[in-house]
Amino acid sequence: MARKKIVAGNWKMNKTPSEAVALVEELKPLVANEDVDVVFCVPAIDIIPVAEAVKGTNIQVGAENMYFEESGAYTGEISPAMLTDAGVKYVVLGHSERREYFAETNETVNKKMLKAFEHGITPIMCCGETLEQREQGVTMDFIRQQVKVGFQNVTADQAKTAVIAYEPIWAIGTGKTATTEQAEEVCAGIRACIAEVYDEATAEAIRIQYGGSVNAGNAAELFAQADIDGGLVGGASLKADFGKIVNYK
Numbered sequence: 001m002a003r004k005k006i007v008a009g010n011w012k013m014n015k016t017p018s019e020a021v022a023l024v025e026e027l028k029p030l031v032a033n034e035d036v037d038v039v040f041c042v043p044a045i046d047i048i049p050v051a052e053a054v055k056g057t058n059i060q061v062g063a064e065n066m067y068f069e070e071s072g073a074y075t076g077e078i079s080p081a082m083l084t085d086a087g088v089k090y091v092v093l094g095h096s097e098r099r100e101y102f103a104e105t106n107e108t109v110n111k112k113m114l115k116a117f118e119h120g121i122t123p124i125m126c127c128g129e130t131l132e133q134r135e136q137g138v139t140m141d142f143i144r145q146q147v148k149v150g151f152q153n154v155t156a157d158q159a160k161t162a163v164i165a166y167e168p169i170w171a172i173g174t175g176k177t178a179t180t181e182q183a184e185e186v187c188a189g190i191r192a193c194i195a196e197v198y199d200e201a202t203a204e205a206i207r208i209q210y211g212g213s214v215n216a217g218n219a220a221e222l223f224a225q226a227d228i229d230g231g232l233v234g235g236a237s238l239k240a241d242f243g244k245i246v247n248y249k
C-alpha cells in the first residue's frame, strides 16, 4: 500500500500569535489537498490560536518540542497533556537546532518519543549529519545511531505510525538542498535500518520526510523518490510557496 505523503511546516521561532493567525488565513485555501497530510508545527504560544484558526480544514497542528515528564517543577517546559488538550497531533522531536542550542541528545529524544506515543501524539523525529560527517563518510553510521537510540523501546506498532525527518544539517536554511540522489540514498538507508530493528512491514509503513531548503521548485522531484514520503519545510512554510509544496504534483 502506498504511504500517504506528509508535508509539515516547521515555523521555528517565527510569528507572534496574531501574525500566526494571519498566516493560517493566507495559507488555508492554498494547502487544501486531501491526498496529503498537512501539518503546521508552530511555536508553543501560537498553538491555541492556530488550532482555532484551522478548525474545519485539512490542516493539523504540531508542536516544535515537548517535555518528557507528565507535570511538575520543570519551569518553562510544555507537557504532552498540555499539547493534546490544545489539539496537537504531531510533535517535532530532536531537530538539529534543539540538539545544537538546547542540549537535546539521542537519549532525551528517546524519552520524548516514548511519551509522545503514550499520549497519542505522532512524533516527527529529526536526524541528519553535519557537512564534516558527510565528508568523513560516516553519514549513515551517525544517522543509524540517531534512529536506533531514538526508537529504543518503541514498539513496532508505534513505529509504524511515526514520522522520521532526514535533515542534513548543511542543507538547513542554507539554500543548499541535498541532491535528489543524496536525499533518497539516506532515506532508503533509514528505512533499511527500521527494517533491521523491526521488520519489513514496519519499514514499509513508517513515513520518512526530507528536510533542508525544500521549496516550490524542488519538492516534486524530491517527493517522487521511492523512500521520500514528504517534507519538513522551514523557511518556505512561512509563505504562499508552502501551498505549492503541498500541491507538488
Ligand SMILES: O=C(CO)COP(=O)(O)O
Binding pocket: 010, 095, 167, 171, 172, 173, 174, 175, 211, 212, 213, 214, 232, 233, 234, 235, 236
Ligand atoms: O530545518 C528545517 C525544517 O525543520 C529546514 O529548514 P529550511 O527549509 O529553512 O532549510
